[in-house]
Amino acid sequence: MIGTIFNIQKFSINDGPGIRTTVFLKGCPLHCLWCHNPESHRIEPELFYNENKCVGCRECARACPYGCHTFPDGKHCFDRSRCIQCGKCADICPSAALETVGMRRSVEDIMTEVLKDRVFYETSGGGMTVSGGEPMLQFDFTLALLKSAKEHGLHTCMETCGYTDEDKLRAVAPYVDLFLYDYKETSPARHKQYTGVSNRRILKNLRTLNDMGCDIVLRCPIIPTLNDRDDHFAGIATLASRLPHVTEINVEPYHPLGSGKAAMLGREYALPDLTFPAEETVQDWIARIAAQTSVPVKKA
Ligand code: SF4
Numbered sequence: 001m002i003g004t005i006f007n008i009q010k011f012s013i014n015d016g017p018g019i020r021t022t023v024f025l026k027g028c029p030l031h032c033l034w035c036h037n038p039e040s041h042r043i044e045p046e047l048f049y050n051e052n053k054c055v056g057c058r059e060c061a062r063a064c065p066y067g068c069h070t071f072p073d074g075k076h077c078f079d080r081s082r083c084i085q086c087g088k089c090a091d092i093c094p095s096a097a098l099e100t101v102g103m104r105r106s107v108e109d110i111m112t113e114v115l116k117d118r119v120f121y122e123t124s125g126g127g128m129t130v131s132g133g134e135p136m137l138q139f140d141f142t143l144a145l146l147k148s149a150k151e152h153g154l155h156t157c158m159e160t161c162g163y164t165d166e167d168k169l170r171a172v173a174p175y176v177d178l179f180l181y182d183y184k185e186t187s188p189a190r191h192k193q194y195t196g197v198s199n200r201r202i203l204k205n206l207r208t209l210n211d212m213g214c215d216i217v218l219r220c221p222i223i224p225t226l227n228d229r230d231d232h233f234a235g236i237a238t239l240a241s242r243l244p245h246v247t248e249i250n251v252e253p254y255h256p257l258g259s260g261k262a263a264m265l266g267r268e269y270a271l272p273d274l275t276f277p278a279e280e281t282v283q284d285w286i287a288r289i290a291a292q293t294s295v296p297v298k299k300a
């Protein structure tokens with residue numbers, strides 16, 4: 001079973017309990033304005049180009065069969081419209097200015113990597129987390145990966161946006177010890193505006209997991225000027241309070257790390273003027289949610 005991933009992050013401490021290895025899968029059905037992993041959007045491998053690292057050697061122009069790299073007036077110009085993502089230019093680039101994002105890997109390969117840190121999982125209560133992108137977009141691969149992790153006795157988490165078929169979610173649920181379930185916006189109209197999709201299916205799937213008795217942490221990205229509103233905070237608190245298997249609410253403060261990555265993918269970043277919120281602002285968000293629910297609220 002082969003899947004496309006874009007990272008295996010070791011010693012992760014923010015993707016579930018204990019020390020974990022997080023496997024990031026490519027492909028996502030949502031396109032959140034604040035996404036900090038824009039390289040996860042497309043399922044196929046793609047190219048990062050960091051012009052600050054380019055030394056102007058023109059090896060990429062020699063390697064590319066499609067003429068994507070040109071040097072008018074000595075300046076490197078990368079025409080992505082003709083690129084077929086073959087990776088030849090990235091393979092030859094001496095300064096890593098060009099880099100292929102996305103690797104085809106087997107379940108066995110990934111598990112070999114994940115199991116290297118078993119001792120840390122056992123001493124910290126950690127395990128393996130699958131994230132993305134949206135892991136459910138590569139359903140067969142994600143299911144096989146989770147099954148394999150459970151066969152090896154690992155604790156498993158899955159971070160999901162919840163925008164998937166209910167049947168598929170039911171199928172993976174027996175192999176997931178804890179769902180890290182995104183809840184991005186209470187207003188249906190704003191949800192569509194911010195993420196590109198309706199939140200109806202997401203809420204239905206969340207209730208399904210709750211009714212199945214799955215443990216769930218609600219993960220709430222809070223983005224200044226977009227969803228740092230009282231009605232959304234009330235929506236988070238109400239939702240968590242009504243679902244007995246939601247054990248915790250995580251507030252994920254906005255960070256602008258997607259901006260540089262979007263530039264390296266040749267894409268516009270939707271929120272160029274936003275910066276990190278101050279710590280007192282984040283604590284204020286947490287307090288406003290916590291005042292309306294008995295479910296613990298923590299900063300992610
Ligand atoms: S191969 Fe790399 S360093 Fe050389 S010109 Fe191309 S992008 Fe720049």
Ligand code: SF4
Binds near residue numbers: 068
């Ligand atoms: S990935 Fe392949 S097609 Fe795309 S620019 Fe590089 S060499 Fe050309």
